[in-house]
Amino acid sequence: MKFKFIITLLFVSVLGFAQNKGTITGTLTDKDFNNEPLPFANVQIKGTKTGTATNEKGKYALSVEPGSYVLVFSFVGYENVEEKVNIKAGETVTINKALGSGSYQLKDVVIQNTVSRQKESALLLDQKNAVDIKQNIGAQELSRKGVSDVATAVTKTTGITKQEGSGNIFVRGLGDRYNSTTMNGLPIPSNDPEKKNINLEIFSTDIVEYISIDKVYSSKLFGDFAGGNVDIISKEYKGNGFFKIDVGSKVNTNATAADDFTLQKGYNSFGFSTKSIPNNALTEYNYNTLQLEGNNPFAGSIGISGGKSFDMGSTGKLNLFGTVSTGNEYFAKADGSAKGGVNENGVINKDFSNYTSISYNTNTTAMINVGYKINNSNKINFNSLFINTSSLSKEEFEGFIVDIANDGNGLVRRNKYEKNTLWINQLLGDHKLTDRTKLNWGISYSTIEGDMPDRNQNIFRNEPTGYVLSSISAPDNHRYFQKLAEDEIAGNASVDYKFNKTGEGEFKGKVTFGYNGRFKTRDFEATQFNFKANQGYTNTIVDPNNLDLFYNQQNLDNGYFSISTFRGNSQVSNALDPQTYTGDLIINGGFANTEYNFSKLTAVLGLRGEYIYQKVKWNTQLDPSGGYDELEKIAFLPSLTLKYELNDKQNLRFAFSKTYTLPQFKERALFVYEDVTEVKVGNPDLYASDDYNFDLKWELFPKSEELISVTAFGKYIQNPMNEVTIASSTNDISFINTGDFGYAAGAELEYRKLLFDFDETNSKKLSAGLNASYLYSNQDLSTSKVIAETDYNVVFTDTESKFTGASDLLLNADLSFFNEWNNKVSNLTTTVAYTYFSDRVYAIGTNGRGNLVDKAIGTLDFVAKSKLNKNLGLGLVVRNLLDPTIDRVQENSTGDVNVLSYKKGLTFNLNINYQF
Structure with a gap:
């Protein structure tokens, strides 16, 4: 009791x-x-x-x-x-x-200016509430993982990897042709004639608010979609004002360890050098020097950024943000070897036991973002982005070259300078017309200039008396000039109308009508000047490091060598006419979506119609009289997305869609792209593929910073396109519809967990992230189909294959510790991040040869970032701690042949920033 x-x-x-x-x-x-x-x-x-x-x-x-x-x-x-x-x-x-941000006095580092749209927790919430299946990665997560460019950023999400040595990404095993890139929802052009998508490495994360990756199609996107769409959302500032300075340094261990870090003279260090074909190029020697000069391989960077908000009347606000940065880096591939022209019996035409590559790269970026909020219902943004990148590189291959250096005493040296200038201008509008109606629109003008001025290549034999230039074939020693200019106008507009209002003031349904259009033109031209030693001077001893002693006006006048193009020498009237191709693309698309919420179930039914017109014209060494080809397609693309809320923390999602994959200009232009160990040629008979996609996803959000999700996905592709080796004297690679069908199926797992929260103020915590993707892909390979549909002869070694670029297993893992002190003014974040991908097919084997395969690698990075006080910050990033060997092999019945191998070395990046 x-x-x-x-x-x-x-x-x-x-x-x-x-x-x-x-x-x-x-x-x-x-x-x-x-x-x-x-x-x-x-x-x-x-x-x-x-x-x-x-x-x-x-x-x-x-x-x-x-x-x-x-x-x-x-x-x-x-x-x-x-x-x-x-x-x-x-x-x-x-x-x-x-x-709002009206009178806020910013006293923190700039990473927090618009943290509401950059925080991992806010982006996870957006992912949870969205009907579409998507993934976001924001500035906070990018900073924590030490990511400095967009290409690396997207590889931190599930199912995405990057091709080694480029900014080309693979989404669920599907490469460049299956993906697309946009900025603020509007398409942007490519800076590489060999790629559909722009190199994402040129985009610094300094300009990024967050990156949205759509791996599931919705009708608001252009129908050229099978892998994914990467949408870069540019940074926008709201606050009373800030000004920040960043200074950094970068060191690559291979570059500093190189015995001879020498590059071609004549290019400025800021990456704005411009070169053009010299006057009287066939009769006078007015070319740039071939001499080399030493470089001190310690890189640096500097950047400034600032922003301010202004009140405009009682309800308006003007938000300004700007950033300018310039930086460089020195990079080297070491411990390398390379092979080319390997046949089905393992016989090698080019066997280079020593392969090295060094480069000096620059990036200058400037962006301004102007946001004008007229009132709470109307907003307009103007965004202008300028990026100039350059790369000055030298590749050397030493070893055996059949019929040129049969004693293994050959040397191939290729000096290359590339400069790409991108300018994007966008005007975006967001208008709430009524409580039911909303209008969104955007227009853009983008232009890209891609130059490869004066790439030069020379082939030598190292005789007992010294180096001798090869004179077997005129192109053995050449200088190559290439220009690409692409302009694109794009626009979109959509109107949302909500219906069936509930008693709580919410709407159950929404219909959306919209339009997307893009109008692209490309002009491409290239001229190669071949330098052939004349009879009597073919065994002249030369200095590889000072070829100006042989290639000069006096020796040209004395008949030591002659200069010609593929059209002929100076006696041919049109010898200086470049190889050219032009491309025109017009896409007009309209779409209608209906979204309805049935309590826990939300459904979106979409239908998109597109008219696609692509025309390619060319005049090249393969077709000196010129030719053209047209592609027209009308596509009707249905899509269905379902979201079922199991409870407040769990969702179950399903999506199905039909899309297509469009060939690119360079793939259909009859033009030859030559590398040292491989040659690629276009195929005018290439045509579009049709794709069918489905996704099933379960996701759980235990806490604001935590996520567990499992996804099953599948793709069925009709008439898939691949890179294959065609029957030719030089084993050229072309682009072919290789079979009637192909399919891919897989599963993805994502897990984000707050392991320990050491105090109630959330100032000390340990968190972890893991995402993994397993993929199975298979496609039909039909020799008879290729012979019937093209002018090329292809005999596939196998009757089926994986998709090119497809890895069975992808893995990303990270562990982060965050500590905050001094009344949350100072902090330290340390992160260890690991990435792994398994073997993936680079090109499909033919004529008895096996596939070319990039072998599995794992990389480990360490990141430490600290804010010492309210003004000063420090950062240290160490990349590629494990320094694995990068290998590409050709699979043969007699055994795999390693055709490319090298190491990248470790890269140390130290950064200091100060905010006023």
Whole structure:
């Protein structure tokens, strides 16, 4: 009895205590984003430790003793708002507030200026609430993992890898042709004539708010989609003002260890050198020097950025953000070997036991973003981005060259300078016309100039008396000039109309009508000048490091050598006419979406129609009289997306769609791209593939920073395109519809977990991330189909194959420790990140030869970033700690032949930044 009495007394006391309290509740909204709910904002009783955070719908609730209080509403990057409140026992008071960045005094590092759209937790919330299946990676996560470019950034997400030595990515095993790239939802051109997509490495993460990866198709996207779309969302600033300076240095261990880091003279260090075909190029020697000069391989970078917001009347706001940066790097491949022309019996035509590559690369980026919020219903953004990149490189191959250096005494040297200039201009609008109707639109003009001025190659034999230039074939020694100019105008517009309003003021349904269009033109020209030693001078001893002693005006006049193009020498009237091809692409697309919420189930049914016209014209060494080819296609592309909310933390999703894959200009132009160990040629008979895609995904969001998801996906592709070796004297590679069908199926796992939270203030925590992807792919290979549909002869070694670029297993893992002190002014983040991909097919084998396969590798990076005080920050990134050997093999019945091998070395990057 006594025990029961005590329990009863305690219960009554607790009940009475609870009844003496009052409740403060309400909703916080985002004033800068059309008063959308503001999740994870802070609500604090001023002068106390009592507080809470808003949930994913911006709602909060506080239980307090009766009395008078001052509430402080805050969110990083936004102004604090205070509100007095009186609470009586048992009373509930509702206080709703809208937060914005109006008078906020920024006292933190710039990474926090618009943290609401950069934080991992906010992006996870967006992923959870979205009907579409997508993944986002924001500035906060990129900073934590030490990522400096967009290409590396997207590889940190599930199912995506990057091709070694380039910014080309593979999404679920599907390469460049199956993917697309946009910026703020508008397409951007490629800077490489051999690629559909722009090299994502040239985009610094300094300009990025977040990156959205769509691996599931929706009708708002262009139909040329099978792997994924990478959308770069440019950074936008809101706040009272900041100015920041970044200074960095970078060292590659292979570059510093190189005995002879020498590159061709004549190019400035900022990457803005321009070269052109010299005057009277066939009769006068006005070419740039071939001499080399030494370089001190220690790189650096500097950048400045700033932003400020201005009030425009009572409801308007003007937001400005700008950044300018320039940097360079020295890079070297070491311990290398290479082979070319390997036949089905393992006989090698080019066997280079020593292969080295060194390069000096630059990147200059400038961006301005102007956002004008007219009022809470109307917003316009202008975004202009300029990027200039350059690469000055030298590759050397030493060893056996059949019929040129049969004693293994050959040397091939290729000096190459590439400069690409990209300029993107975008105007975007967002208008809330009524509570039911919303208009979004955007237009863009983008231009790219890609130059490869004066790439030069020379082949030598190292005789006992010295080096002798090869004179077997005129192109053995040449200088190559290439220009690409591409212009693209693109636009989109869509109108949303909501219907079936509920009693709570929410709408159950939405219909969207929209249009997308793109109009692209490309002009490409290339001229190669061949330098052939004349009879009597073919055994002249030369200095490889000073070829100006042989190639000069005096020796040209004396008949030591002659200069010609593929059309002929100076006696041929059109000898200087370049090889050219032009491309025109027109895509007009319209779409209609219907979205409806059936309580826990939300469905989106979409239909897109597109008219596609592509025309390619050429005049090249393969077709000196010129030719052209046209491709027309009308596509009807249905899509269905379903989202079922199992509970507040779990979703089940399903998606199905039809898309297509379009050949690229360079793939259909009858033009030859020559490398040292391989040659690629276009195929005018190449045509589009049709793709069918499905996804099934389960996801769980245990906490704001945590995620567990499992995805099953499949793709069926009709008439897939691949790179294959065609029957030719030089074993050229071309682009072919290789069979009637192909398919891929796989599963993805993503896991983000807060392992330890060491204190209540969330100032010290250990977190981990893991994502893995398993893929099975198979495609039909039909020799008879290729012979019937093209002018090329291809005999496949096998009757089926994996997709090119497809890895069975992809893995990304990271472990991060975060520590904050000094009243949260100072902090340190350390991260270890590991990436792995298994073997993947580079090119499909033919004529008895096996596939070319890039072998599996794993890489490990270490990142440490610290904010020492409110102004000063430091960062250290060490990349490629394991320094694995990069290998490519050709699979043969007699045994695999290693056709390319090298190491990249470790790269150390130290950065210091100061914000005023």
